[in-house]
Amino acid sequence: MTVSFTPVPPPRSACPQPPLNKNPPYNGWGSDEDSLGNCKGLIPKPPPKDFVKFMEKDKVGLESHVLRFAARIVTDLPQDRDRCFIIYCFLTDDTFLIYEPPVRNSGFKGGKFMERRKVMKPGQERFRINLPEYYTTVDVYVGAVVDFNNFLFEVCGADEYAYRYMEQHPAEFPFSDVPRIMSKLRPLMQGREEEINNFLKELDPEGAKSMPYGDFEKVIQKLISDPRYDRVCIVAHEIATLARNYAEKIPTKKNYMAIIGLAQQQLRKAPFENFQALLDACRYEDVNKTGSMSQTDLRRICRANHFPLPDDMLYTLMEVSKNFDNGLVYYESFINQLNWRCNPVPPGTVPCDYSGNLEVDWFTVVTGQGSKKVGSCKKVLTCLGAERVCYTKFMTDLMNAGQCK
Structure with missing residues (x-):
């Protein structure tokens, strides 16, 4: 008699996959990162910070890594239309601070309008499960409208350091990338050389080969209003970048x-x-x-x-x-x-x-441009350093691919 010693597999029931861990909803206390850290262990731990970004973007010598933008409130209230604000963008941790310069006889005290903090983008649930989406420094540029704590701010200018820093880092700030902007405008120039040249002659009848910034903005608007193509989105920051790149260098008089x-x-x-x-x-x-x-x-x-x-x-x-x-x-x-x-x-x-x-x-x-009036403090951060733009060099680079720098 032959005995089989082959082991019999034990009966096993169908074992389902373990359930996925879901984050509990936000409890309303502190930041979302702090509340989530309290749920991952018995001993609460502070949320980890991006140390690499801190080392790269913290203040180093004369590099403050703080971008300043001038902004105004988008409102229908007449008493708030002339209020000017300065938005500080800290690159080290993507936090923001809003300051209102005091103006005499304006009815507003001025000072700090919003403490330095991270700002959530609008339209997110209050008691959410996932971490919220925050504004970053890339979201703030000239012409942008941001919603900071239910206040709509229209960014209308920046200081020289902000313009220069963004132009030196075009990979991080696409609206300051001159070759990228020119590549968007170059297809709109094909077949319209005579039309654009006639428009330039109307703006510059004396043939000075340069024009004020307002006229240069009209040229860009003329270019993007091509009925053959869908309207190309060119924001105010991109126009300012082009104007600064092709600016006519004029020595400024200082008092x-x-x-x-x-x-x-x-x-x-x-x-x-x-x-x-x-x-x-x-x-x-x-x-x-x-x-x-x-x-x-x-x-x-x-x-x-x-x-x-x-x-x-x-x-x-x-x-x-x-x-x-x-x-x-x-x-x-x-x-x-x-x-x-x-x-x-x-x-x-x-x-x-x-x-x-x-x-x-x-x-x-x-x-030395005279006295200051209520509402004119926005000029502090709206100086482009490009009072006149050399449009001839701009048109040459626009018609010849690969020549703009």
């Missing part, structure tokens, strides 16, 4: 006496009187006793001695004491012109309508 008076007024309010220590530090760094040093070294010494002036004002004041042969700054002349104890500026040098806020009055004082 240096008003800037010195404004700086002395800020130093008097601080109060800062330690000019001798500042001068001794400069002499100590000047080993060769030349009486001059670079702007970077002079700025470092000013910061080490807690000199209470912003960088834009410092560099503008250095131009007054600069040696144009080698680009170095005569530090004794630089310090003496700011000594409000020994060398005060004459009365009336500082504009009488100065509000005490550099964010509001810096552009007006530097360029």
Whole structure:
């Protein structure tokens, strides 16, 4: 008799797949990341941060990695139409801060309008399961309309640092990519050369080969209104990028006496009187006793001695004491012109309508473009650095593929 020792498989019931772990809904306390971290273990842990992004985008030397945009509220209320806001975009963690420059006799106190925080995009459930979608710095550009905590803001300008930073990083900010913008406009030029040239002659009858920014904007609108194609979307930031790229370089006149008076007024309010220590530090760094040093070294010494002036004002004041042969700054002349104890500026040098806020009055004082009125503070961050655009070079690059840079 043969006995089979083959093992018999045990009966097994159909084992279903384990259920997927689902996040509980948001409980309304703290941020979504904090609430979700409390559900993953008995010991709550703070949400992890993007350390790599922090190391790349944190403040490094003169690079603040903070973009500033001018904005206004989209509203039907007449008292809110002239209010100007400054949106700070922090690249290190995609947080935002909104500041309202105070304007006298406007009826609004001004100051901080929204604390620095992440801002959720609208249309998301309050008690959601998944993490919300936040605004990033890419979503804020000139011409964009953003919804920050049920307030609609239209971005109408940016400062020079924001424009320059976005143009230097076109992969992150597509609206500042000149070749990409030109590739969108180039197909609209085919077969319309005569029409566009006649339109340019109407805008520039004297043949100056350059035009104001407003006329250049009309040229772009004329290009994208081609009935043969669907309307191409060109936002205001892209037009500003093209205008800056093809801008006619015109030297700007600066009211240096008003800037010195404004700086002395800020130093008097601080109060800062330690000019001798500042001068001794400069002499100590000047080993060769030349009486001059670079702007970077002079700025470092000013910061080490807690000199209470912003960088834009410092560099503008250095131009007054600069040696144009080698680009170095005569530090004794630089310090003496700011000594409000020994060398005060004459009365009336500082504009009488100065509000005490550099964010509001810096552009007006530097360029000397007159007094400031209610609602005109938006000009602080709307200067493109392109008062006139050289349209001939723009048209040449537009008709010849691969030549724009």
